[in-house]
Amino acid sequence: xxxxxxxxxxxxxxxxxxxxxxxxxxxxxxxxxxxxxxxxxxxxxxxxxxxxxxxxxxxxxxxxxxxxxxxxxxxxxxxxxxxxxxxxxxxxxxxxxxxxxxxxxxxxxxxxxxxxxxxxxxxxxxxxxxxxxxxxxxxxxxxxxxxxxxxxxxxxxxxxxxxxxxxxxxxxxxxxxxxxxxxxxxxxxxxxxxxxxxxxxxxxxxxxxxxxxxxxxxxxxxxxxxxxxxxxxxxxxxxxxxxxxxxxxxxxxxxxxxxxxxxxxxxxxxxxxxxxxxxxxxxxxxxxxxxxxxx
Numbered sequence: 001x002x003x004x005x006x007x008x009x010x011x012x013x014x015x016x017x018x019x020x021x022x023x024x025x026x027x028x029x030x031x032x033x034x035x036x037x038x039x040x041x042x043x044x045x046x047x048x049x050x051x052x053x054x055x056x057x058x059x060x061x062x063x064x065x066x067x068x069x070x071x072x073x074x075x076x077x078x079x080x081x082x083x084x085x086x087x088x089x090x091x092x093x094x095x096x097x098x099x100x101x102x103x104x105x106x107x108x109x110x111x112x113x114x115x116x117x118x119x120x121x122x123x124x125x126x127x128x129x130x131x132x133x134x135x136x137x138x139x140x141x142x143x144x145x146x147x148x149x150x151x152x153x154x155x156x157x158x159x160x161x162x163x164x165x166x167x168x169x170x171x172x173x174x175x176x177x178x179x180x181x182x183x184x185x186x187x188x189x190x191x192x193x194x195x196x197x198x199x200x201x202x203x204x205x206x207x208x209x210x211x212x213x214x215x216x217x218x219x220x221x222x223x224x225x226x227x228x229x230x231x232x233x234x235x236x237x238x239x240x241x242x243x244x245x246x247x248x249x250x251x252x253x254x255x256x257x258x259x260x261x262x263x264x265x266x267x268x269x270x271x272x273x274x275x276x277x278x279x280x281x282x283x284x285x286x287x288x289x290x291x292x293x294x295x
Contacts, residue, residue, distance in 0.1 A: 001100055001130040001159055003073055004038020005202035005219045006212060007185065009046035011250045011257070012060065014265035020056055022063055024263040029067040031262055036212030037072060038202075040064060041102055044077035045139065046206055046250045051268040058092055065097045075132060079103035083119050087126045100130040102162065105140040113148045124155050132160040136187060143167075146174045153182050162187045162204050168194060175199040189241035193234040196222055206253050207241045210260060210286065243285045246278050247271075255279060256286045 010032065013024035032040060042064050043049045043057045052060070061076050068074050076093040078101045080086050090101050103123055105116060124131045133152060137143035143165055152158045163171050164187025175184050175198060183201040186192045192203035196219065208215050214237060222230035244252045248271055254264040255274050259282070266273065274282065 001073065003075065003100070003132075003160065003183065003185075003202075005223075006036055006208050006215050007039040007041060007075070007202065007204045008032050008037040008208045008212065009044050009204050009206055010040045010042055010064070011209065011254055011264050012043065012047040012052065013263055014268065016265065018266065018268055020059060021263065021265055022059070024265065025060065025063050026067045027263065029064055032209070032212065033068070033071055035208075036214075036216035037208055039073040039075060039099075040068070041075045041077055041204060042098075044102060044134075045104075045136070046253070047077060048250065048268055048271070049077050054089060057089065058096065061093050061096045061098055073099035075100045075102050077102050077104070079106075079123070079134065081106035081109045083122050086123050090123055090127050090129070094127050094129050098129065100132060100159075101127065102132045102134050104134040105136065105142055105144050107140040107142075110142050113145050116142070116144055117148050117151055120152050120158070121155065124152070124158050127157070129157065130159045131155075131157050132162055132185075133158065134162040134164070134187070136162075136164040138164070146170050146177070149174055150177055153179050159183065160185065160201075163195070163200075164188055166191065168198065171195055171200065172198045189244070190238060193218065193222065193230060206244055206249060207237065209253055209262070210244075210256050211237055211240055239285045243282055246281060247274055252278070252282055256282055259283060259286050 013021040015021040042060050065074050076098040078086055078090040078093050106119055135144045160183040162185050185201055186195040186203045189205050189207045218230050218233040246252055251267050251271050257264040
C-alpha cells in the first residue's frame with residue numbers, strides 16, 4: 001500500500017452542539033484532496049478519538065470512504081488500549097472499505113514490550129488490511145522499542161510506522177533495519193524534513209489542513225535534490241507548524257481552519273477553546289499568505 005508523502009491526520013468536524021457535522025466532513029475531505037493530501041487518517045488523535053463513540057467512528061469511516069471515492073487512501077484509527085475492542089473495530093472498518101488502519105501504542109495500561117508485541121500481533125492477524133503502527137510515548141507513557149517494531153514488521157500486513165517519539169537515532173535505526181517496503185512517517189510536522197533526510201517516507205500532518213500544497217512543494221523539492229530550497233521552505237512553514245500546538249491538539253488547528261473559512265467546529269471536552277491571547281497569536285501566523293521565495 002502506497003499511502004503517499006503527505007498524510008493528513010484529519011480533524012473531526014462538529015457542529016455548534018458538539019455533534020458530528022457530516023456535511024462539513026464531506027467538504028473537508030474534498031478540501032484536503034484539493035490541497036495536497038495524499039491520504040487521510042480518520043479518528044486519530046487529531047480527530048479527537050477519545051471522545052468519539054464506536055458508532056461515531058464507524059459513521060466517520062463510512063462518510064470519508066464514500067467521499068474520497070478511491071481518490072486517496074483512507075486510514076482508520078482503530079487502535080486503543082483495549083485489544084479486543086480494537087480487533088472488533090478494525091473488522092468493522094474493513095467491512096466499510098477503508099484502505100488501512102492505524103494502531104496506536106496502548107495508553108494508560110503501560111504494557112511491557114512483549115505486551116506491545118502481543119497486542120499488535122493480535123490485531124494485525126485479525127485483518128487483511130495494511131497496518132500502520134503509531135508510537136507516541138508522550139501520550140501513551142510507553143515507548144515502543146525499535147526491536148519490537150522490527151519484530152512486528154515481519155508480519156505481512158504490518159507495513160508502516162508513524163513515529164512521534166522525536167528520537168531521530170531510533171528512527172534511523174528502524175529505517176536501516178526494516179524490511180524492504182516498510183515505510184516510516186514523521187508524526188511531528190516540524191520533523192518532517194529531518195526524517196525525510198534520514199530515509200523516511202513522509203509526514204502524518206496536522207499543518208496540512210492549512211498548508212498542504214506548500215508542504216507538498218517542500219517534499220517535492222527535497223525529492224528532486226533541491227535540498228536548499230526544501231530547507232528554506234521548512235523554515236518558512238515552521239512558525240505555522242509550531243503555533244498549531246500552542247494548545248492541546250486539535251484546538252488550534254480547528255481554530256485556524258475556521259479563520260481560513262474551512263468548517264471544523266469546536267473541540268469536545270475535556271479540551272477547551274483557545275484564549276483570546278492564543279487566538280491572536282494564531283491569527284498572526286495563519287492569516288498571512290504563505291509565499292515561498294524558492295521553487
